[in-house]
Amino acid sequence: MDSRRVLSLKVYETVKTLLFVYVVFKQSLKAKRHLRARGIITSFREFYTWIAQHVIMLALRLPAAQRKVRTEMDKAKLDIEKQLVPQGTDVTRHLTLPEEGQTPEWILAEMDKMDKEKSTASWKLGKLSGAVYHGGDDLERVIVAAYAKYMVSNPLHPDVFPAVRKMEAEIVAMTLRLYNNPNGAGTMTSGGTESIIMSVKTHRDWARAVKGITEPEIIIPASAHAAFDKGGAYLKVKVHSIPVDPYTRKVDLKAVKRAINGNTIMIVGSTINFPDGNQDDIEGLGKLAAKYKIGLHVDCCLGSFIVPYLEKAGLSGGVGGKYKLAPFDFRVTGVTAISCDTHKYGFAPKGSSVIMYRDSDLRRYQYYVNPDWTGGVYASPSLSGSRPGAIIAGTWAAMQYMGSNGYLESCRSIVECTRKIADSIVADIPELYILGSPPASVVAFGSKHPKVNVLEVGDKMSKLGWHLNALTNPAAVHIACTRLTIKMVDQFIADLKDAVQDAKLKPSGEGTMVAVYGLGNSSAVGPAMVGQLATAFLDTLYKA
Template sequence: MKPYQDCGPITSGLNRAFGNKEPWQVAAITATTVLGTVWLWTFINQDESLFVRGKRQFFHLVKKLPVVRRKIDAEISKARRDFESEISKSCNDLSWSLELPANGLSRDEILQLVDKHLNIGHYNWREGRVSGAVYGFKADLVELITEVYGKTSYTNPLHPDIFPGVCKMEAEVVRMACTLFHGDANSCGTMTTGGTESILMACKAYRDYALETRNVQRPNMIVPRTVHAAFDKAAQYFKIHIIYVDVDPKTLEVDVQAVKRAINSNTVLLVGSAPNFPYGTIDDIEAIAALGLKYDIPVHVDACLGSFVVALTREAGYKIKPFDFSINGVTSISADTHKYGFAPKGSSIILYSDQKYLNHQFTVTTDWPGGVYGSPTVNGSRAGGIIAACWATMMSFGHEGYLEATKRIVDTSRYIEAAIRKIDGVFVFGKPATSVVAIGSKVFDIFRLSDALCKLGWNLNALQFPSGIHICVTDMHTQPGVADKFIADFKASVAEIMKDPGQPVEGKMAIYGMAQSIPDRSVVGDVTRAFLNSMYFTPAKN
């Protein structure tokens, strides 16, 4: 029997096509076809769509045109000069140290310099003029944690045999937080340096967990469009494709059905916010957790902003949707102790429902000549003083102290929200859950209001897509008269703007509106990098 005689027309066609070819030609055509097919499959089968990649490549090529490149470079250079000029002006009354002093300064000299550096800001945060940033400040607490930090400033939990007491403090901070967020005996976690690191650690843990348990080689995570930018940072750091899901335009909560449609075999994490940063709304965590259980995917709740306030809002007498470990399917929570835990900056917590996830957060090196090396978070050496100061703050406040603070903050937030809803020309985004009130306008450019309030000494957060501003209410705003002053200035500013609502925004605030209109987002990124570089500006040495 002749080989392949039963293969029919396909074999006959191939024989005719290659009948007159040399063997090397057949081999070359075969190899080219196989490699081309593999390349095409790889090109098409990527996490990003052809449209997104094509758009990015188009702008990349356009920016290579000399006339375009020169224009962009000129604008970025101008932006950087403007940033540096502003920093230089703000430091006019200070001298610059460009090298070590020949002889060390005295204690009094150093403290005088510190006071001068702290007094050059434009906003009085101590009087509650700032959105977020400083969440609480009490003289007696500052005195306490200053003393605690002084005692523990040189401790390092990297050496648990030398500083076992600091390690115990960290363990207690984690356990107290687990209890606050309704974790059971299996719940666990670590402290970190801030919300971003807490989020980074969760993403790293779930990437590695999926690799070990499901051999996921091309991980993705599904997040609301309003989720904190730290998730994008984690995606960049750990090569996790991030899939953004839009939120409902009215409720500002993530579209759970869209989350469901986005899930695939490479999904390693689902995320919800409690609350989100832009609008202060809480996603439907119960529905997201149900998807996590159905598809066996971990669910992370980002409560960095809400922290202890969101944990205690229901106990304080307000209605709030469930979001924590009381929901079956929630596997981790991030929360910032340096926000509504009122601890000094540089402390946060990442909590897990089970140690199997926490184990994948850890980094272990077994074959280093310096010995077996393991670390729970990004840092090796960690500031024991910050751990001790956080522990001392929590011990000082106690449950009742935090509950009373929650009542003050949520009461003030609702008071401000109710007043704003009565003002013509503006609206409140969604239904704020705890302490963030976001404002927009369909009548005038909302950044005009931000600029007007800025000139009156208020510092609010600017939002984009769509344009908006928000105030994050802290314990600083609960001081007598602060909320009423804000409302009065808000009303007066809106009334003035409404005299000519069509007038365009001018000055620095115009940059926010312009930035949203630039289709090539890499240009916005270049300007942002120029700003970040300017933060490290020092004048040239004479």
């Protein structure tokens, strides 16, 4: 063997060894970061669950098990279909285009008929949690007029629709001032989920360009909105979920700090969170973001036009510090982005939200620009290309109609309604307890009585006509109060008292909340089954 071949073999072996060392080092670093973020106990639990799920899934491949699961799932899917899809031979189904166009009178009559089939107007009774943020009949007429005026408009063409461009810029400017950043930047989006995904995208691209991060990670509280997980899945960003304090419901700052590493691009806090309506320690998170030079997104989608007015309404401290709201907006050092849903307590039409950034330099990382497309230069500020200018016009009209004083009074009445519910639970329903100290429009309650299943209470409330939200970890039920709730607050409290007593004395264990929660927690395979049910639910939405 000549010397050149020997040298080549040595070089080959050296390169192979270096490559092996690099792979081991990189994977070890990933494992270390994961363990540091999740902790040994949580990591072990996740690994155990992963193993258990795979073992059970293998067992479910047996013919007998497959038949049993298929039978149960088919039954559950049928139940979902019965709830969502109109049944009966008298239901008219429009599956093909009519040969000739229908008259306006026929169209409106058919819509009325469909409303009656599924009681679409039942939301007006006010027995629901969030969902409909109705500003009143007068505001509705203003929004409809704005829709009609700008129905065909599209902000993708600002030269054709200059008024829509102007209104969108003014909506962003007004919202930035509301959150104390008049010199900041932002865009409108189709809702809170898009606002959050845009923020994840912006911080990802910023971190790649400025810090060279190619394997980005974000750190969120366990109580953060699922849109952050969705953004991580869409954009290939790893998400670390950090536990919240079981009493205060705030994210554990020490655990957040421990999870920060060289790949972290952003941390997250909520004001307020969706599950239980509590606020994270934004000032504490801001200090961490500033220290490690990473982004901090504050999710105010649900807080929207409530939390900026709490202080002005004299409600930011509560009685004796109870329900206290801490600083949360751009005045807090370290905050780089805030999401705010105008279509919630801003009473704008559905499909409108604002994502705000500390400055325009950061916002540029949200844009998509393609200068080489054969159709010409393509540039868009957010996910959508064409967008409905009518929604922008409706949002602008709603904000002009309400004005600052209108939002102030709305905040006061809604928050007082929420606190009346919370105080009544504490004073008059000893079987329940309030999760944390919610400062705004959402209150969640769990059970502290061994014979009261709070999800059973939720099912009893459903039978009384209430549409509430079931929570997990811990099991709880929440209501997001709106203007519609105000007139029903005494009825809610009375019905809740009855539901608690009924659940204590006559539990059935067969309601929707109990069944789904039980399935999700009964075994390691439970979440997979719930996932299949959720998929079946989505499929049913498109069943004509």
